[in-house]
Amino acid sequence: MDNTVGSLPMNHRNDPVTTESRRMGRNRLVKTSYYTPVSAQKEIVRNIPEYITGYVDGEGCFTVTFNLEAKALLGWELRPSFSVSQNEDRRQVLDIIRKYFECGYIRRDYADKTVKFEIRDHRELKEKVIPHFEKFPLLSKKQKDFELFRVICSIIDQGEHLKKDGFIKILNLAYAMNGSGKRKRTKEEIIKSLNITQMMI
16 A cells, blocks of 8 residues: 655655645646755754854854943942844844843834844843853954953852953953954943042042
């Protein structure tokens, strides 16, 4: 007894990962079936973490921003963040990354006309982002940025960022990251501002 239907085995007819298409031959309609083994599907899922690390190697960024904030103890707010940018027509990749980390948000970046996935919450950085890149290290020079970023988050965990010495230590580490990145203010300008703030307290 023939256990196939066309080129597709009977036991695979109802498999959810089987896709079928029809194309027009010279004189007749030809049915073509494509079958993706379930084992291959599992392989793809298993490699998602490594795929994300590779993607971040090219399109990701670890950074710390510094903004004037009158209510802050030292007059400045510092905020570590992890982000991945992409053109809008490739936004699906950002959706995959967001689903994987189960946190963060996707927004438009009007500065460079891209969409950006970003995580800024310190607890989420500590519990999800840092453990991921410890387990699946980056292969480019961005690994150094990550290592500095991890140290900065550790200093914040200890509350040292609320003290002048700890803040300056973070400032020096942050300005050693993303060598090609542009900053609105130099380290010296921020440190000078800290000195003025300290005199006013």
